[in-house]
Amino acid sequence: MEKIGRNDPCHCGSGKKYKQCCMQHDAVQSAGQRTQQANRKAQVGNNLQVAVEHHRAGRLAQAEALYRAVLQADPNHPEALHLLGVIAHQNRNHALAVELIGKATRFRSNDPNYFSNLGLAYLALGRLDEAATSFRKVLALKPDHAEAHFNLGNLLSNQGKTEQACISYRNTLAIETSHSGANNNLGAMLCVLGKRDEAEGYLRRALAADPTYADAHCNLAHLHMDRGDMEHAIAAFRQVLTLASHNADACFNLGILLKQRGQTEEATACLRKTVTLSPDNAEAHFQLGTLLDAQGQPEDAASSYEKAVSLDPRHAPAWNNLGVACFYLGRLDQAVASYRHAVELRGDLAEMHVNLANALRDQGQWQEAAASYAKALEINPDSAGARFSQTMGTIPLLNDTPEQAESARQRFSLALEELDRWCTAERAELAAAAVGSTQPFYLAYQEHNNRELLSRYGDICARLMAARQGNAAPQHAPHSPLRVGIVSAHIHEQSVWNAIVRGWFQHLDRSRFELYVYYLGAKQDTETTWAAGQAKCFEQGARGLNQWRETILRHQPDVLIYPEIGMDVMTTQLASMRLAPLQAASWGHPETTGLPTIDYFLSAEGLEPPNAQENYREKLVLLPHLGCCYQPSPVVEATGEDLAALGIDADTPLLLAPGVPFKYQPQYDRTFLDIARELGKCRMVFFYTPRLDGVIRLLRQRLESCFAEAGLDFGDYGLFLPWQTKPVFYALLKRADVFLDTIGFSGFNTAMQAVECNLPIVTREGRFMRGRLASGILRRMGLPELIADSHEEYVKLAVRLVRDGAYRDDLRRRIAKQRSVLFDDIEAVRALENFLLDATKKGKTE
Incomplete structure (x- = not known):
């Protein structure tokens, strides 16, 4: 609109001059508008000032409301846009922060603080190039802007540009020497570059500026760790947790150091806290698992390893340790699967193949186990663990025939000879670590004199451990x-x-x-x-x-x-x-x-x-006697469980065979066949643990084959049950007609439990002590009539005990009357005392 002169015609159309018509009215109205504008400007300024006070006090909601009121009055107010963007950044809405602060810079392009905060928002979004541009814009406007140098250093550090980050941190300190963040971060970068002495100086400057700076204490702790200074590292991590109890990094590393120092309980507590603070830390779950393993908590350890591999499916050590825990727990299928994962990821490690081989062996997969042992030695011919395991792996848990057992003994003898040659003096230190890692445990379940073989094995062990x-x-x-x-x-x-x-x-x-x-x-x-x-x-x-x-x-x-x-x-x-x-x-x-x-x-x-x-x-x-002072079991109340649910008919004769599967030697399979043929209707019950599923499968196949050759179905006579709880087992002992002791490797604790339930035992006295445990118990009670000296007598005695109820009941009464001689035999302890005193006086060579 053009300006009207005083003598111009009035704009209202009256025909009068403007000065004689509307000029005075217009002057009054313009003054009112100016007053309103001034009032609005004052209100905006007041709102902004109050908003800033709320903002500084941390009352973000109140500050945000007032910033928005300012923008409602002036949508392009640069400071309100800027500070509202800062609040968005503080509330982790970084995209909105970029939008608001970016708009503010368009209206005020020369304020370095605007570009500094815009850079921080970009940095939070991971838009590093745009963040770098913003920080460099700050420095173009204000070269001595310490925070811009510092923030640029952080960005360069995140990009892995360590040397450039150091330059930015040094620029910060040239402006502000006591800048604790720059001192700390420069110290951390110098540690990465291996300049530990220089790094320590900057970290200590950071702590001098701020003794409560937890990150600086943490970086100093890592520096001590890198130097191998465990004591100072532990002290520094403890200081971090005093200042910031929820620092997961400090908690984790303190746990690792305490673990290395053998402080297992506190280390476990640290790692439990770590996985609470940082539940996605796969390594923390793995390390916690190793501690739980060491404390005899394989179930909990397995859970930790399972969590570790769920977070990091390529964590080979966690897969391996999960296999170890499952192997110990008897979960062989899961152990084998876990070891296979480990081998797939780190097939170059002999240890993984050895562990897989051991699990396969216990599953009864002898050939695949042998191939895995061979693979381990192909990878690392100097793997002592593989050498020992391969040697012991020549002894199967279960043999199909006596000839197979004899062949295994010959292979073991040759393998021992090879192991002995390999264990030279030069390899003694290396090989000593493998002593006992796998042992000839299953050799005892063959009914042979093992003195010569075990003495050769013992010589190897003693020579290495020397x-x-x-x-x-x-x-x-x-x-x-x-x-x-x-x-x-x-x-x-x-x-x-x-x-x-x-x-x-x-x-x-x-x-x-x-x-x-x-x-x-x-x-x-x-x-x-x-x-x-x-x-x-x-x-x-x-x-x-x-x-x-x-x-x-x-x-x-x-x-x-x-x-x-x-x-x-x-x-x-x-x-x-x-x-x-x-x-x-x-x-x-x-x-x-x-x-x-x-x-x-x-x-x-x-x-x-x-x-x-x-x-x-x-x-x-x-x-004397049984050589031990055995105490009777506490009274066990037999459960009222329905035995029919276990497949046991109340009217069918019940014969219990509670030996572990590898005690059953193939030459005695026909014992069960002949008992079944003589009795007809009967139920022979065997027991197993989940760990031995593979071995049980082989034993069942062997017995099924034996029965089938005689035209009988083993399933009509035999039953395999998982090992029962003590009350259920005692209920079976009290219900049974006879206890069938394993031949060649007898039972002791199970036989004593049978005695406690007055259950007659049929046993056949073996050639060695391990085959004479039950017979020793029976002789001590004055019941040698239950000891068979041949296959035929064993079968005959078992059949008589089932068929002749009066004879069986008489034996039950005699067992109840005479079993007290088995318990609390102090004479055996007194004899041990006398032996110890005499032997120590005479010396071991006497």
């Missing part, structure tokens, strides 16, 4: 009271503990003997707690070989007793060294250890055959 012996063989005068060390992985409710060891703990005369217990296992129960209370010293917990060796040597035991050798890695390694002047084994694994470092074998008069010394490398000690 490299780990360290100190000379201990020689000292006997202490008074005599220090008796017990080394075992089974100080808990378990067959070896129940049968042999518990009685020693309860009845050894503490005025003459002190018990030093070295519990190598991890399982804890009420028996473990009780045992610890009986000992002068009770050592337990996850430890390495050197730690156990030094602990034992420090205590200077006069005698070390290993209740079982051949069932545990650490037990075998320790037993292969000389750690006490006198060392003895007992019959937890009932045959010679073959070790030259074991002086005596504690056995029993009632269990050994004539000329038994021929079967042992050690000097045989025959304790």
Whole structure:
């Protein structure tokens, strides 16, 4: 609109001059508009000022409302757009932040703070190039803008441009020397570049500027870790967690360091917290699994490994360890599947193939197992673990024929010879780590004298472990009271503990003997707690070989007793060294250890055959009767479970055969066939654990074939049940007509349980102690009539016990009357005491 002059015609059309008509009215109206505009501007300014105060105080909702009020009055207000974008960035709505701050820069293109915050929003979105452009725009406008140099350094660090990031951080510090973030980040970058001494200086400057700066403490801790300074690293990580208890990185690394230092309990707590704080950290789940494994918690360990592989399916060590845990738990199918994953990912590691081979062997897949052992040695011919496992893998868990068993013995002998040649002095240190990793455990289930084979194996073990012996063989005068060390992985409710060891703990005369217990296992129960209370010293917990060796040597035991050798890695390694002047084994694994470092074998008069010394490398000690002070089981109430649900007919004769599957040798399969042919209708019940599914399948096939050759269906007579709970098992013992003891490798604990239920046992006395356990029990009770001396007599006796109810009931009464002689036999403990005192006085060579 053109401006109207005073003397121009009035715009209202009156015909008068403007000065004589509307000029005065228009002047009043214009002044009012100017006043309104001024008021609006003042309100905008006030709203902005109050909004900024709310913003600085952290009251973001109130600040946002006022910024929006400003923009409603002035949609292009640059400061309101900028600060509303800052709030969006703070609320993690980075896309909106970019939109708002970007718009603000169009109206105010010379404010470095606008471009600085725009760069931060781009950085949060991962739009690094645009972020870099923004930060460089800041520096073009204001070269001494410290935060822009700092933010550009962070961006370059995220891009992996470490050297350039260092330049930006140095530029920051040239402007602001006490900038804690730049000092910290420059220190971290210098650590990446390996300039640790210079890095430490900057990190300490960061902490001087801000002693509560958790990230700087954390980076300093990592620097100590890189230097191998465990103590200072641990202290620094602890300081981080004091300042920032939810720092997952510090929690994880503290757990790893504590694990390395053997502080298992606290390390576990740290890693549990880590996976809570950072549930997607696959490595934390894996490391937690390793700790749980070491503490004897395989179920929980397996769960941790499963979580690790679900987060990182390419984590080969987690797949491998999941296989190890499942193998221990008896979940062989899952173990094999896990090992296959590990091999697929890291087929270049011999260890993975060895583990797969061991699981395949226990599944009964001998040929595939042999191929995996061979593959392991193809990958690493110097793998001691593969060498030992391949050697032990020549012994099948179960044989189809006696000829197959004999062929396996020959292969084992040749493999031992090859292993002996391979274990040279130059390889001793390497090979020692594999001692006991796989053992000739299943050789005992062949009814042969294994002394020669096991002595050769024992010589290899002892020769290799001599490299780990360290100190000379201990020689000292006997202490008074005599220090008796017990080394075992089974100080808990378990067959070896129940049968042999518990009685020693309860009845050894503490005025003459002190018990030093070295519990190598991890399982804890009420028996473990009780045992610890009986000992002068009770050592337990996850430890390495050197730690156990030094602990034992420090205590200077006069005698070390290993209740079982051949069932545990650490037990075998320790037993292969000389750690006490006198060392003895007992019959937890009932045959010679073959070790030259074991002086005596504690056995029993009632269990050994004539000329038994021929079967042992050690000097045989025959304790009276059964050689143990066995305590009767606590009263077990037999369950009222419907046995029909288990496939057991109340009217059908019931014969229990509760041996583990690998105790059943093929030459005795016809025993069950002949019993079935004589009895006709009957039910013979065998037991298994899920771990032995593959072996059970082979045993079932063998029995089915044996019966089929005679025109019978094994399924009409035999039944395989999973191992039952104690109440259900006792219900079966009380319902059964006869207990069929395994031939060649007898049962002890199961036979004692049968006795406790007054169930007659049929046994056939074996050639070796391991085949004479049940017969020893029966002789001790004065019931030798239940001991058969031939196949025919075994069958005849089993059939008579089923058919002749009066005879069976009479035997039940006699068992109930005479079984007390089996329990609480203090004489065996007193004889052990006398032997220990005499042997330590005379010296082990006497």
